[in-house]
Amino acid sequence: MRQAVPVELSSLVGRAAEVARTRALLAAERLVTLTGPAGVGKTRIAVRAVRELCGGRGADVVWADLSRVPSEPGGGAAGELGAVLAGREALLVLDGCEHLGGRAGELAGELLARWPGVRILATSRQVLGVAGEALLAVGPLALPAEPEDPAAPCAVAGVALSTAVRLYVERARGADPRFELTEHNAGAVAALCRALDGIPGALELAAARARRHEPAEALRRLTADPLEFLAGGAGRAGGADALSLCRLAPPGERLLWERLSVFAGSFDEAAVTEVCGFGALGPGDAARTLRRLAPALLAEPGHAGRYRLPLTVRAYAARRLARDPHGDGATAVRRHHERCRITAERAAQLWRSGAQLEARALALRELPELRLAMDPHAPAGPAAALEVAVSLWFLWSACGLVEEGRGHLERALALHPAPRPARALWLAAWLVASFGQADAADPLLVEAWTAAVQEGEDAVLAYLAHVRGTVALWRDRPAEAACEYRDALELLPEAPEFGPGRQALEAALEMALARTDPAAHPFAAGAPDGPDLWARSWTGYAQALLQRRDGRPALARTWLLRSLKTQFALGDRLGQALSVELLAQLEADLGRYELSARLLGAVSGYRPASACAPRAERVLRLKLTPEALRTAYAEGTRTPLRELLPEL
Numbered sequence: 001m002r003q004a005v006p007v008e009l010s011s012l013v014g015r016a017a018e019v020a021r022t023r024a025l026l027a028a029e030r031l032v033t034l035t036g037p038a039g040v041g042k043t044r045i046a047v048r049a050v051r052e053l054c055g056g057r058g059a060d061v062v063w064a065d066l067s068r069v070p071s072e073p074g075g076g077a078a079g080e081l082g083a084v085l086a087g088r089e090a091l092l093v094l095d096g097c098e099h100l101g102g103r104a105g106e107l108a109g110e111l112l113a114r115w116p117g118v119r120i121l122a123t124s125r126q127v128l129g130v131a132g133e134a135l136l137a138v139g140p141l142a143l144p145a146e147p148e149d150p151a152a153p154c155a156v157a158g159v160a161l162s163t164a165v166r167l168y169v170e171r172a173r174g175a176d177p178r179f180e181l182t183e184h185n186a187g188a189v190a191a192l193c194r195a196l197d198g199i200p201g202a203l204e205l206a207a208a209r210a211r212r213h214e215p216a217e218a219l220r221r222l223t224a225d226p227l228e229f230l231a232g233g234a235g236r237a238g239g240a241d242a243l244s245l246c247r248l249a250p251p252g253e254r255l256l257w258e259r260l261s262v263f264a265g266s267f268d269e270a271a272v273t274e275v276c277g278f279g280a281l282g283p284g285d286a287a288r289t290l291r292r293l294a295p296a297l298l299a300e301p302g303h304a305g306r307y308r309l310p311l312t313v314r315a316y317a318a319r320r321l322a323r324d325p326h327g328d329g330a331t332a333v334r335r336h337h338e339r340c341r342i343t344a345e346r347a348a349q350l351w352r353s354g355a356q357l358e359a360r361a362l363a364l365r366e367l368p369e370l371r372l373a374m375d376p377h378a379p380a381g382p383a384a385a386l387e388v389a390v391s392l393w394f395l396w397s398a399c400g401l402v403e404e405g406r407g408h409l410e411r412a413l414a415l416h417p418a419p420r421p422a423r424a425l426w427l428a429a430w431l432v433a434s435f436g437q438a439d440a441a442d443p444l445l446v447e448a449w450t451a452a453v454q455e456g457e458d459a460v461l462a463y464l465a466h467v468r469g470t471v472a473l474w475r476d477r478p479a480e481a482a483c484e485y486r487d488a489l490e491l492l493p494e495a496p497e498f499g500p501g502r503q504a505l506e507a508a509l510e511m512a513l514a515r516t517d518p519a520a521h522p523f524a525a526g527a528p529d530g531p532d533l534w535a536r537s538w539t540g541y542a543q544a545l546l547q548r549r550d551g552r553p554a555l556a557r558t559w560l561l562r563s564l565k566t567q568f569a570l571g572d573r574l575g576q577a578l579s580v581e582l583l584a585q586l587e588a589d590l591g592r593y594e595l596s597a598r599l600l601g602a603v604s605g606y607r608p609a610s611a612c613a614p615r616a617e618r619v620l621r622l623k624l625t626p627e628a629l630r631t632a633y634a635e636g637t638r639t640p641l642r643e644l645l646p647e648l
Contacts, residue, residue: 012045013141022049023053029132031122032121032135033097033127033134033136034123039199039201042138044200060089061091063093066099067096092119092120094107098124104122137299139299141198149187150187150191156182159187159190164193167204168207172207188214188215195222196311197310206230258320259275259321259328262332263336263368266306266365267306290307298310340370344373347362356394371408374412383416398572400572422451423457426467428444430463438608441471465488476612503530507532515545540566544557560586564576576606580599588616588619595632602637
């Protein structure tokens with residue numbers, strides 16, 4: 001068991017801080033435990049820390065690889081190590097304590113009590129639980145930002161700053177000296193590093209495939225079958241780490257590992273209790289087991305008490321759960337879907353109550369789980385998937401995730417037998433008409449109207465009128481839009497169970513009237529009130545239209561900037577587009593034509609495809625040469641909007 005300090009196999013990219021903290025703790029404590037999930041680099045940090053702490057002083061180091069110790073009781077580890085340590089002042093490294101389970105803590109405690117000259121540095125996926133134990137959690141490497149499209153060209157500079165990417169590139173060059181990080185593969189490399197959770201061991205396995213697979217192909221293979229890809233086709237589980245993690249765990253822990261695989265993203269104790277706490281592993285047992293497993297999980301950055309399964313562990317545990325003869329897998333999936341349904345409805349209730357930033361945060365935090373619930377191929381079926389998607393209407397329409405929302409609705413509607421539900425048809429029509437091509441929504445509008453009449457869904461009839469009004473507004477027919485919005489308000493129940501509230505529809509009417517007949521609606525002179533933050537941003541836009549019309553550009557700008565702050569906070573891309581286009585009009589009114597063109601360019605990707613050209617564009621075509629307009633517009637497309645609007 002005793003051996004020299006192992007040869008260091010890693011450059012330890014991005015691990016200097018952990019090495020320094022380990023050295024500092026060893027200088028002050030007798031027992032230091034490095035904890036973290038498999039493959040995160042605990043052993044390598046221990047090697048470097050021991051070399052830096054003891055290398056120049058001839059200190060006595062004993063290295064014990066516990067993976068070679070029999071896991072059953074009576075393995076004799078304490079006696080063997082005791083004979084080696086007797087009478088010495090030594091640093092003992094217990095590497096891989098998880099292989100001994102609960103006996104690792106007993107071993108460390110016994111050695112510390114018998115030999116006062118001994119200090120211990122342990123690596124373990126679990127806390128040893130010994131009095132005086134100093135813990136240092138080893139987390140994954142820093143990840144790059146998530147690319148919007150891994151296949152699209154991506155700036156290298158931002159991606160290359162990530163330590164996970166640096167390690168991947170270093171190892172990929174070792175496998176293929178021709179490998180380079182370029183704008184064509186940077187997005188795929190970033191997505192690959194994120195999919196592998198920034199775990200060094202997994203990154204190195206993936207990088208070793210660089211000669212055979214380009215990053216985009218590696219990402220595709222990893223997504224399709226993580227274990228097969230990381231195993232390189234060698235027939236192993238893709239992990240020996242994943243295999244040993246589950247094999248070495250006691251039955252209760254092994255059961256929880258398997259049930260946790262139903263989570264796509266992060267989870268907390270309440271979620272685990274609710275989804276995984278049943279049958280042989282009750283709610284209380286599930287919570288206690290989670291606390292024991294926590295060091296071997298990935299902590300969710302910025303969210304204390306939330307964890308994720310490493311990819312390979314999740315893939316392996318999911319396979320085991322699917323083969324469970326007792327039906328635990330089906331039960332866990334069913335409980336997970338029900339939790340998602342309740343979460344989506346809770347977020348919708350928060351939105352209706354005016355806590356819209358909180359609703360958005362909840363929906364985004366739980367989005368990986370909610371995506372599973374919106375899979376029409378899942379056991380719950382397309383009807384259940386549509387129910388969740390409709391509850392999250394605000395996430396698609398008001399928080400900028402239009403394309404994703406359309407995708408969920410279209411996939412589930414395609415599999416839903418006739419008659420299809422009116423609420424889902426309305427939402428699909430709204431997303432297509434308001435944010436895409438209006439004409440393409442006509443069949444959905446007709447089908448939704450028929451379904452709403454048959455189902456007695458007055459709220460859907462109101463929302464369909466709202467969709468028709470919005471299309472008319474985009475086509476610069478405000479009088480027609482105002483008529484539709486009035487019909488919508490008449491049809492809308494006082495307290496609708498889903499969808500936009502009355503204040504949002506009133507704000508739409510105010511926008512239409514501001515372009516036609518302001519006197520026809522009692523516009524408030526001060527700040528708009530009401531709990532609906534999103535609706536108030538649209539009312540502020542309507543106020544800006546009025547102020548510009550009345551020759552008060554400074555006040556119009558104030559209203560627009562106030563609305564934009566809300567639209568940025570919510571992620572409302574459509575709101576940002578229309579507010580910035582009106583700001584561009586104000587700049588053109590003042591003769592600042594190039595700035596106006598840059599503003600239009602900055603939001604060119606946000607506006608509806610069916611909307612008529614921005615009014616400011618007509619002025620700019622008269623005031624700027626075609627080349628000057630193209631140059632300023634292109635500059636705007638490359639400039640973050642906040643740089644053009646420093647007031648925000």
